Amino acid sequence: MAKTSLLLLSVCLLVASSSASSFSKPNPTSKLRLQQVLVVHRHGDRSPITPLKDEDFWQSQLPQPHVLEGIAKGTALVRPPEGNPIHGAHGRGPFGQLTMMGVLQMASLGERLREELQDTLFTDEKPLHPSRIRIMSTDFPRTIQSVQALLTGLFEGAQLDAPAIEIDVRRTNSYLIPDPQPRQTPTQLVLESHLAKRPHLVEKEKELNELAHKVTDALQDHLGEGAMGVSFGIGEEKSQDDDDIDGKKMKKKPLAWAKLAEILTCLHSRDLLPPTLSKEDVEVVNKHVAWRWFENLSHPVLAKSAMWKFANKMVEDMEHKVECAKREDESREEHIEEPLLCIYSAHDSTLIGLLCVLQLEQPESWPEYGSYLKAELIQEEKDGDSKEVLQHWVRFSLNGQVLRSTWTSEPADMVPLSKLSEMIHSEHDIYCEHTGSKLFTWKNGALVHTKSQ
Template sequence: MKLSSQHRALYCYLILSVWIFLLIAGMYKYIGNEDGTAAVKSTENEISRGSSVKILKPDIKTRRIFHLCNPPEEISVGSEGQVPSNNLSLEAILIFLRHGDRGPLSHVRNVSTVNCAVDLSGVDHDRTVRQLQQLLHNASSPQLMGPFHGFPLLPPFGGECQLGQLTAVGAAQMLKSGTILRHTYGDRLGFGNGSLAPEDILVYSTKYRRTVQSTLAFLAGLLPPEDLQKAVLHESQSLAFCFNDCACAAAEQLRRGQTAAGVAHLHSHPAVARLVKQAAAVALERPPGGGTGPEKEPDTDPRLLQDALLTYVCHAAPLPCADDSCLRMEQVTGLAAYLAWECRQQSHSPPIRRSSLLRAYGLVRAVVAQLVRVVSERRPRVAVFSGHDRTLEYLAGALGLEWPQPRYGARFVIEVYRGRDRESHQTLPRARDFFLRLVGDGRDLTPHTSFCRQRQLCPIESIIRFLHEDYFAPFNASNFKDACMGKG
């Protein structure tokens, strides 16, 4: 009896210990500070020793970082084209893009081990590449490339991951995005029936190879070959597409303030700052021929570090190691949680909003000009602006939208509709008959714009009035020049 009682006590102790362990593990898994600090604290001093672990697939804890990768097999149509009324005809679409998957912008350790042409699950990668090559071969014309005639049409389809260059996966992303939008809008805008003229297609790209190739891949999916032959690429000198409204002293001052605030904010989260420094020392390396002077500190910009880490994560490569120290996925997800939280905070920041208003003014002005053309001339039918994450961030901020960090291949569409019931009674088009929908990555953002709150359809007059009457209200100014010089 005495032995049995001892055994019962031992069993109870073991069961209680296991229960406490599982409870603690569950708390660490499901409970954490929203700004990512808790996730970071548990890993800040735990860079693992030995070989790195192969990343197999996303799970509940890593979905945020994998969301930024935007694998081709997960790209699908959302609420694009879904209007609440049948008495509307689609007149035009304006599409704003971030380029597809690319190599890192900074020198990454052991990048030669990363296969940037990895065949993702669920995608017939070889078929996609062949389709893209054939489409561009059939559709290529002397005028298509415009000022980019010296650029290669496609990225290399080998496994090498080149610094800042579009990958084969990136080309597949853009082709997929163009294809789903063609199925959504093509019949309604007359794609492939001979009704499109060259003046109906307007395409701009920044001067980087990755954006030009992304544009071509997207157009190859969006337009039939006979319509793609009518397109001409135009160059934007600025990633903000500011055209003639670029120079702005106040915007530069706000940028410097943002940089300083970001550094201060990072240092106010010591756990995150230590993680960034440790992870950067492992993931980043100095470029060859960096000089013989003192070794520089690894870059401690968390956004640049996340960009580097995406090279490994998005291509299912082992996380990097240095001096037998390897990064762990928990550190990557902790960094992503912090940056996502910071992005949400910035969306409510008045300085960030003012900066976006100034940076995006030239683009918003160009958008309104094209919308006015659609009303008066019914063209262009399709306008494409192929840029970068900052392009979409500035535009979203200027329009008052809360949109997370744009992922690879992100798309933002402005749909232009006209009321059908008024067409037969009105000879001359009127702005009051035209409406907008704004859709970001398949999500209807129309009710969240600063000038069209809580509305499913936005009268086109609202964005025109916003540009001419309300745009510079946060600066207590009436025009771009005064706002940029601080003359309120």
């Protein structure tokens, strides 16, 4: 009896080991074929979002009208009839706009993608063509212009004898970023406030409070009209309590970390830092902002609340591609072809949010302008002439560096599409540390505040 039990245990362990092994990577004898690529990129270099005094200088950094007209050729914007909500980070005048440097960065990214995908995704049978690409963008001038510049590089600036490439901006401001205004649900703001009060975050804020005031004071002479009214960022939304008719309350508080970081980055890159600030100050501020974003968005409940809709769309896009390819193979008839390449033009916060909700390795540094997250849908086929499909895998990378998935039993370079879909839909809760009662729950695509605090 004991021998039988040991034998059964050995068989179970062998099956479990085999299952875990097949989960972690494809069979080495299989054929791997790239079926679809999704690219989510940050826009190119921009002027500061927060208005500064020297408007003429920042205007001089922007591309000339004929440049913008040139990159826009062959594209058409698709907007909802009711328009999109304007985000606080949208920018005004010369602020928050794509610079000429940004145009060149994005054209270069387009060239890089063409080189990466030629002969792997696009082939002689299915060459690079506008009909095989789908574009979505947040409705910000800088993200729209960024993807237009990218397309210029992708197609080598050629004038294509084809319908215009549509750039879909319909309601994208509501879910392609983790901090839409308004949020997808008001409960997310309550959750952000709750997470911001965690002891380790509060302690870190106290440690860096002096630096926040130092940088704010140093920037006072640079701030332009309306600078104090700009508000954006996870856990840093401007509340009514921050406002006062005479502005006294606002002056007592330092600028929000997200604003400090974005102003310093723009000034430092152009050697315009105030004399009282150093490169080290910039690095500390940027490092803290990155830490704050990851600390908040890495919490699964907030990650799902903020980015599930976008991540779920990406997974559904890949699942639809698999299903359409399967139907075409079975019927051997032509169907409406799903795009080979899907491009989403967005923001650094988008990349951070996706890294968190997809539970990928964190990069060593904050995603720079023009950074891109790539999701590759890979079909595993049995070696030989049968073309039997064994599995569909997804591989993620940031700027060409593979990011391993951290939600698996062991960090994996590739994960099965089916398991990724299961992970995206997993449920999460937050409980009160003192009473043990449930405070927030994320389930079936919705965030619920289950107990008043």
